[in-house]
Amino acid sequence: MRRFATGLLLAMAALFLVARVMAPAHPGWGYVQAFAEAAMVGGLADWFAVTALFRHPLALPIPHTAIIPRNKDRIGTTLANFLRDNFLIPAVVARRMARVDVAGAMGHFLANPPERGRLWRGASRLAADMLESLDQDRLGGMVKGALAKRLRDLDIAPMLGQALRAALAEGRHAPLLDSAIRWASATLASNEPLMRQMIHDRAGKLMRWTGLDETLANKIIDGLHRLLVDMIDQPDHPLRLRAEEGLERLADDLQNDPEMRARVFALKAELLDNPAIEHWWMGVWEQMRRGMLRLVRDPGDALAGQFGEALRQLGDTLQRDPSLKRTINRFARRTAVGAAADYGDGIVRLVSDTVKGWDADTITRRLENAVGRDLQYIRINGTLVGGMVGLAIHLVDRLL
Incomplete structure (x- = not known):
């Protein structure tokens, strides 16, 4: 674009020379000469203006030229203030983040x-x-220590009581109670010989001689089996209701009885101190x-x-989920606003100090590369617009 703008200026100079030579041949060449002459003036003026932004034209120390190198510190401060005033104000960040769907x-x-x-x-x-x-033993020990500390400080008895009471209220204890009864029934069945032997050993000689000890054992074992079966089949069985009353008392004691809570706390500490738990x-x-x-x-x-x-x-x-989206977006917005409030001044100083730390050649080269193409369009437009203005002035002069 720089070469094109310069070539256009040289073309206007060549056209001016041709028009000046050919002017006696025809009056129309006067219009061409006026256009080319004004185009050269406009092109040269805009070349000077564009060049003066970044360096001294023709390396001459003309006042108010090389504007960017001479004012790079002020540019850094102005750019930092622009970022702060337009992007890093908490209210601006909140307004912009309100339109961002992070979730x-x-x-x-x-x-x-x-x-x-x-x-x-x-x-x-x-x-x-x-x-x-990371050191795995050390890291594992740190995690274990942090977890153990949280568990030691945690009073789990009220939570256990609340969980047990909720389970009783919703009937979720019933399968557990049925399993315990079935386990008791299976244990009784597997230990019948042991119970028969215990009854036989404790019966008197007369009962053993008459065989009543075996009859007694059968009655006791059969009665226990029937009792356990009835407890499973009948949700309102008296013993089952007594067991549920006991669970309700346990839930209440876990929440309100200081002695029970102390026992649970001591049991928890003992478990945490057990080497097997650590392993x-x-x-x-x-x-x-x-x-x-x-x-x-x-x-x-x-x-x-x-x-x-x-x-x-x-x-x-x-x-x-609209509710979850609102929650996450609100958190993201508050986080961004907090970051702007806490670190906005630091970001501004970073930008300002970075620009101030650049040397004059670096900032000139970077800005010229960023906007130089558009600046060359200014030269091109200045050449063409200048030519049109010169042509119009010549036309008015001829008409008057």
Whole structure:
């Protein structure tokens, strides 16, 4: 574009010379000469103006030229202030973020993940490198310690009581109670010989001699079997109701009895201090770590499995659930506004200091590359518009 603008200026100079030579041959050449003469003036004036922005024209130290190199610090400050006043004000950020559907974009990305795209591969490599670079024993100990501290400080008795009361209210305890009764029935059946022997040993000689001990054992065992069967078949069986009353008392004690809560708290502390629990936790952590490594090393397989299906379901939910979308978009908006409020001045200083740190040649070259093409259009337009103005002036002069 610079060569084109310069060539057009030279063409006007050549046209001016031709018109000046040919002027005596015909009056029309006067119009051509006026057009070319004014075009040269307009082209030269705009060349001077454009060049003066970035350097001294013809390397002459003319005042008010090389404007950008001389004022680069002020340009940096002005650019930083422009960013702050138009982009980094919390109110402006909030207004712009209100039109951004972050949840919808996240949902679309999760529901339609790019197969082994650059983002997935980069994130996978980063996660794998982080997991492998960390000290696993130390990391596992840190995670275990943090979890153990949270569990030690947690009073779980009221939560257990609330969960038990909710289960009783919704009837979810019934299958568990039935299982306990069936277990008792199976235990009784498998230990019949032991019970018969106990009754035989404790019976008197007369009962053993008459065989009444065996009859007594049969009656006791049969009665217990019938009792357990009736408890399963009859939801309103007295013993079953007594068991449910006991569970209700336990739920109330877990929530309100200081002694029961202290016993549960002590039991929890004893379990956490047990070396077997610590060994079990380290094994769980190692399995988790290996699973995470397999996941991040081959994200394609992970996305094809249950984890990928869960991500796709999450993406669908983010796109379809208006309440969840509003919540996430509100969080994103508040996060962006908070970042603008907390770090806006830092971003402004970064821009200003960066521009101020550039040397004059760097900022001149970068700005000229960014807007130079449009500036050359100014030279072209100046040449053509100047020629038209000169032609109009010549025409008016001839008419008057």
